[in-house]
Amino acid sequence: MDRHKRVSDYTAPGPKLRAGGEIDAWCTRCKLMLTHVILAMQAGEPVRVMCKTCKSQHRYRAGPPGSPTGHSPRKRSATWAEAPEPRPHKAWQEAVRDKNLSNPIPYSPKSTFETGQVLMHGKFGTGIVMGVKPGGKIIVVFEDDTRLLVHAR
Numbered sequence: 001m002d003r004h005k006r007v008s009d010y011t012a013p014g015p016k017l018r019a020g021g022e023i024d025a026w027c028t029r030c031k032l033m034l035t036h037v038i039l040a041m042q043a044g045e046p047v048r049v050m051c052k053t054c055k056s057q058h059r060y061r062a063g064p065p066g067s068p069t070g071h072s073p074r075k076r077s078a079t080w081a082e083a084p085e086p087r088p089h090k091a092w093q094e095a096v097r098d099k100n101l102s103n104p105i106p107y108s109p110k111s112t113f114e115t116g117q118v119l120m121h122g123k124f125g126t127g128i129v130m131g132v133k134p135g136g137k138i139i140v141v142f143e144d145d146t147r148l149l150v151h152a153r
């Protein structure tokens with residue numbers, strides 16, 4: 001049964017909110033303004049609501065959040081844009097796909113490396129330079145893990 005809103009629902013002055021009543025609120029799951037059932041009131045304000053669409057219960061939000069919480073995408077620096085923090089194993093497979101590993105550059109903190117170079121680390125073995133960070137650091141994908149190494153010292 002749909003209950004159609006009347007104009008008076010919008011223009012009625014003063015709050016007539018109560019637990020069990022309905023209110024338009026921001027659904028944190030649907031990411032939409034939807035009708036919610038008020039579950040709890042505090043100081044004349046709804047504090048807890050249930051979305052009538054997805055039935056999820058959450059804190060009352062009068063509108064869309066100004067800045068998304070939780071999974072806000074981090075801005076990537078320009079030098080590191082093409083190679084997001086890789087997961088070790090997959091990163092390794094992708095890193096070596098088009099690389100010739102037969103002639104790696106021996107790793108030394110004193111050497112200067114560039115993205116795409118293949119190096120040989122005394123302890124970790126063959127690694128692919130995936131990125132160069134400011135401050136004398138390189139991101140190197142090894143077969144077992146991704147490591148941050150110093151260079152150009």
Ligand SMILES: [Zn+2]
Nearest residue numbers: 027030051054
């Ligand atoms: Zn919802």
